[in-house]
Amino acid sequence: TGFSSLSYLQKLDVDRLKIDRAFVNEIKDSSSDASIAKMVIQLGQNLGLSVIAEGVESEMQAQTLRSFGCHLAQGYLFAKPMTREDLHSWLAQTKPA
Structure with missing residues (x-):
C-alpha cells in the first residue's frame, strides 16, 4: 500500500516502455483521442x-x-504474425527504411 505502480518504472531495470495496443487503437482523426499514447511516450522519454x-x-x-x-512500433501495418522460418525469409527480403 502507498505505492503507485508508476513509481516502479524508476526502480525496475528496464530500458523500454510499451504502449498497449488499446491506446494505439484510440488514435483516430482527433489528436485528443491519442492523449494517453502521447502521455506514455512523454513519460518514457x-x-x-x-x-x-x-x-x-x-x-x-x-x-x-x-x-x-x-x-519503434509493431503491428499488422508492418507484418502479420509468422513462423520463425517465414520471419527469416521476410527479413532477408525486407530492406530497412
Missing part, C-alpha cells in the same frame, strides 16, 4: 526509456506516434 507501440495497424497511427516521438 522523461525516464530515458525507448518507447515501442504495439498493435499499429494504419499509417495514420504510425505517423501520429512518430510525431509524438515514438519511433
